[in-house]
Amino acid sequence: MKPLKFLLKTVAVMLLLVIAIIVVRAFDARRMPDLKMWHRACLESEFRAEHNVPGFTYKDYRAMENALFKELDREVYERVDPVEDLLFSRYHPESPSNPRRFSRDWNRSFELTPPLVKGGALLIHGLTDSPYSLKKAGEVLHDQGFYVLGMRMPGHGTTPGELTEVNWPDWMAAVMVGARHVLDRIDAGQPFFMLGYSTGGALAVKYALDGLENPEQAAPDRLILFSPAIGVTPFALFADWHKVLSFIPYFEKFKWTAVEPEYDPFKYTSFPKNGGEQIHRLTRSLKEQIARMHEQGRLSECPPITTFQSLVDTTVLTDAIVHDLYDKLNSPRSELVLFDINRAAPIRPFLKSTHEDLLTELNGRGQLPYRLTLITNSEEDPFNVVEKSRPAEGQEIVARPLGLRWPSQVYSLSHLAIPFSPEDGVYGDGRGQSETGRFSLGSLAPRGERNLLRISMREFMRLRYNPFFEYVRNRLAAIAASAKANGEASGSPPEGG
Numbered sequence: 001m002k003p004l005k006f007l008l009k010t011v012a013v014m015l016l017l018v019i020a021i022i023v024v025r026a027f028d029a030r031r032m033p034d035l036k037m038w039h040r041a042c043l044e045s046e047f048r049a050e051h052n053v054p055g056f057t058y059k060d061y062r063a064m065e066n067a068l069f070k071e072l073d074r075e076v077y078e079r080v081d082p083v084e085d086l087l088f089s090r091y092h093p094e095s096p097s098n099p100r101r102f103s104r105d106w107n108r109s110f111e112l113t114p115p116l117v118k119g120g121a122l123l124i125h126g127l128t129d130s131p132y133s134l135k136k137a138g139e140v141l142h143d144q145g146f147y148v149l150g151m152r153m154p155g156h157g158t159t160p161g162e163l164t165e166v167n168w169p170d171w172m173a174a175v176m177v178g179a180r181h182v183l184d185r186i187d188a189g190q191p192f193f194m195l196g197y198s199t200g201g202a203l204a205v206k207y208a209l210d211g212l213e214n215p216e217q218a219a220p221d222r223l224i225l226f227s228p229a230i231g232v233t234p235f236a237l238f239a240d241w242h243k244v245l246s247f248i249p250y251f252e253k254f255k256w257t258a259v260e261p262e263y264d265p266f267k268y269t270s271f272p273k274n275g276g277e278q279i280h281r282l283t284r285s286l287k288e289q290i291a292r293m294h295e296q297g298r299l300s301e302c303p304p305i306t307t308f309q310s311l312v313d314t315t316v317l318t319d320a321i322v323h324d325l326y327d328k329l330n331s332p333r334s335e336l337v338l339f340d341i342n343r344a345a346p347i348r349p350f351l352k353s354t355h356e357d358l359l360t361e362l363n364g365r366g367q368l369p370y371r372l373t374l375i376t377n378s379e380e381d382p383f384n385v386v387e388k389s390r391p392a393e394g395q396e397i398v399a400r401p402l403g404l405r406w407p408s409q410v411y412s413l414s415h416l417a418i419p420f421s422p423e424d425g426v427y428g429d430g431r432g433q434s435e436t437g438r439f440s441l442g443s444l445a446p447r448g449e450r451n452l453l454r455i456s457m458r459e460f461m462r463l464r465y466n467p468f469f470e471y472v473r474n475r476l477a478a479i480a481a482s483a484k485a486n487g488e489a490s491g492s493p494p495e496g497g
Contacts (some may be wrong), residue, residue: 017138023069046064054240088263123137137226138195139142146191166262193220195226195409230324231324255272258270261455283320310417322362332370339375345409346409373388374388376386376492384405421473
């Protein structure tokens, strides 16, 4: 009986320790800034998975979205007290961050239709983001004759409080509605692409694999992913523990990981824990599906995937993209493009890590079942960058200069940066024209005394644009052109692409 008593005592101690941690964290959460109406607002007109019944169309989705944004106006925008203290807020009527002051509110679903449709693309944004995040990529494909649908995912583009109620099946249902609509807009035999950013990347892969397991669901011809959430930090597993206490009004802030000023017109800066819980559930389901289909030998049927990913990413796990997806694909037509850190950066001695372990592992393998491309410093001029590409099932590395350089003081890309151009008026380096006369979030580099700013300096230091987006643009255009020429998505990049 002694071992049993010891075991019960150990379990009891551990349980009390967990309870103590939860209680301490709940009280600690009360020190966060006060919640605003946009943190508490949960709108009734939002699309849910149960709405995706047979016969439900994108037209129906847009009707619900129109009702949703009218409700947003009534419940939030028309009730905001326009005090000076909130002048930077996206919900302030006179704020340059108010998305309604742009020529178009890019928080809403959008369509780009060319004069002659030669293919179709569905764009799926990430968690806390909006359709704006893949706008530039969509414009590249539109220029190639693709009909483009930028689909707003449920819970996004309105209030961060909406993310306290949404579930990942709601996002998956919206993807299905969007995919059906794109397929209705293109002719049989024309290429159908899915582009996914961050969580949208996980949703795109999930949709493609579901299509292989369900013949009634048309699979895309190609996936193009930006910083895809194939794996996230294991701490996301504990994201729902707040529910023990957060239902009590006294501990309502415990629902949130961060409560921040909402100064970004097209992305929430506050983050509810339910968002972390849902991305954890989505990636866990996707990982199980990949493993199951790998064991069945079916992943070779997956459409080719091209991924653009920063080697350094604190939001998603780059290792998971390699080990949990690409290593299992067995797809010579797929490609992983990694953006290296700036190995010539003057502040390199201050970096915690040079992040060479993954590159050493990949370079040490005899062959890879996919094309691997690294965007890294040139050996001749270290501030210039080159493309080093290694074909699937081959070992020869071909280097190609890109005519691009690392900007001064930039030591790496980031999770946020990959799909945004330096010319972007919101997240670029300041050279782009802003529609509202506002400052560019990507160009802010404030200097002064610490503890004076309302916003964490970590947010200002994180790179918001991709200095090598011209390379991404050229690759997207080449993939689209090749797909049109071949009547299907192409594999390895064309010469000079």
